Amino acid sequence: MVKTPNIYTLVKGASEGHTRLNAFDKxxxxxxxxxxxxxxxxxxxxxxxxxxDVSEITLPKGGLIPLAYATIDSTTPGQLISASIAVGIPEDDREPGVIMEFEDHAPLTNVEEIVRQMVVDGFEYRNRKLKEIKSLGIEHKVERCGSVFAAAVLWYK
Amino acid sequence: MVKTPNIYTLVKGASEGHTRLNAFDKxxxxxxxxxxxxxxxxxxxxxxxxxxDVSEITLPKGGLIPLAYATIDSTTPGQLISASIAVGIPEDDREPGVIMEFEDHAPLTNVEEIVRQMVVDGFEYRNRKLKEIKSLGIEHKVERCGSVFAAAVLWYK
Amino acid sequence: MVKTPNIYTLVKGASEGHTRLNAFDKxxxxxxxxxxxxxxxxxxxxxxxxxxDVSEITLPKGGLIPLAYATIDSTTPGQLISASIAVGIPEDDREPGVIMEFEDHAPLTNVEEIVRQMVVDGFEYRNRKLKEIKSLGIEHKVERCGSVFAAAVLWYK
Structure with a gap:
């Protein structure tokens, strides 16, 4: 059984690449x-x-890292792509929080608004009190082959 | 290296939600x-x-849980969606069993029949004797945005 | 936290099956x-x-095995499907290598050339010196329902 993580960090990235997987990798x-x-x-x-902060943790090179992420890519020049991650923190810290991810061919403001609402919903139907939502996202205008990525990385201290 | 699980439970669920991910979460x-x-x-x-039984195990909140699952969602009102999981148990308990998952826009009876046949096939081309098949599934008629889920969760005792 | 693997093996397989998941399983x-x-x-x-070599390691039956893979299936008789995996080894063995996977409805020569170039790219934008590339792939002509699979399996010695 894998130990349950006890820290998390929110990260985001965007890139062009020669292939979809290279753009994602970058x-x-x-x-x-x-x-x-x-x-x-x-x-x-x-x-x-x-x-x-991601700078405070040292992920082992090639290590196996659990995470939740949103990602989308596109090869249509000029198209907007956005990915966003949101984390809902419960009032009672003995309860788990809810992570939601969303991505679309759309501006980040739309995508981030949706992912934050998804967290609100996730707390509502759990009957769990929501203390705050942390969200992060990224928008990219595709040149030739672009990818965006937003994640909640779980780890250990 | 992650320890190999030694217990399993079959579970199923269905829900409507405001988004596809919320329906899946519910x-x-x-x-x-x-x-x-x-x-x-x-x-x-x-x-x-x-x-x-799922009631006999306590999964850690936010813990990392290995599983195999079938899932499908739809936003077409009135459409049937079904997901089913089947586990084939070998006669020789030193051998591994085979888990199959299947989902479709179709009644559960069809989907479950297919997933059980997939297990029969999986034993046949392994030349392994099949003792019994356990299967579980769920069917849902979509209202606005629905999701179904059937899984074999692996865990430790 | 899961221990970081310290060995790897490249493997490939192809098969027909009665369903897409059975073809993949085979x-x-x-x-x-x-x-x-x-x-x-x-x-x-x-x-x-x-x-x-895959013959040198004993993977536990039903064990949880980390890997990267390419896979593609098809139900179009006569169609070619290919999957290839490539691993770039760095000159400095304190640095991680890069694994790329690619699959297409195309001959293996095309697919393997692309996946090897993806590794070259992955080293270039990392500013990391590439010592060599190891690649493996498989091509299959679909009869009724075929699947191909090429992977870098990570494990422990």
Missing amino acids: ALLNANVGDTNLMRMSSILPPAAEQV | ALLNANVGDTNLMRMSSILPPAAEQV | ALLNANVGDTNLMRMSSILPPAAEQV
Whole structure:
């Protein structure tokens, strides 16, 4: 059984690349998580997990890192792409928080508004009191082949 | 290296939601696995893993939980969506079992029949003797934005 | 926290099956990783990881195995499908390598050329010196329902 993470960091990145996977890889590097093995999961914040800045943690090179993320790519020049992540923190820190991710061919303001509302909904149907929402996102205008990425990375202190 | 799980539970859920991800999140809550971080994987039952009821295990809030699942969503009012999971148990309990997942815009009877046949096939081309198949599924008629989910959750006792 | 893997093996497989998931399952068996639980991740080679042959490692039955993979399936008789994986090894073995995966409805020569170039790119924009590229791939002509799979499996010695 894998130990439950106790810290998290919100990160974002955007990039062009020669292929869709290279653009995604460069977006990860831009977000400072590019030399790790990301394990995507459905998205709950462990109770009382502490937020840290990505600069405060040292992810092992090639290490297996759990995270929740939004991503979208496009090869249509001039198209807007946006990805956003939002974390809802509960009033009672013995309860877990809710992480939501959303991405679209749309301006970030729209995408971030939607992902924040998704967190509000997630607390409402859990009957859990919401203390605050933290969100982060990124918008990119595609040149030839672009990718955006926004994530809540879970880790250990 | 992550320890190999030794128990499993079959769960299912369905829900409407304001967005596709919220509908999925509520389907997970309906299945009693909604406050965890689900790590999806390709789908083998460890040898001699014991079946338990979901009520018998306490998944850590926000914990990293390995599982195999079927899911499908739809925003077409009136459409049927079904997800089903099947587990084939081998005669020789030193051998692993096979987990199959299937989902479609179709009645559950069709979907569950297919997923059970997939398990039969999986044993046939492994030349492994099949003792029994356990399956579970769920059907939902979409109102506005619906999601169904059926899973084999792997865990530890 | 999951321990960072220190060995890797490149594997490939192809198969027909009665369903897409059965074809994929048989392709995994063909690649000698079919009775495990594969956890897909974004794709970095841990520093100084050693290459081994798949026959040299014993993956636990039903065990949770981290890997990066390319896969594609098709139900169009006569169509070519190819999947290829490439690993870039850095000159400085304190640095991580880069794993790229690519798949297409195309001959393997095209697909493998692209995935190798993706590794070259991945080193270039990292400003990291590339020592060599190892790649492996597989091509299959679909009869009724076919799947191909090429992977870099990470593990421990």
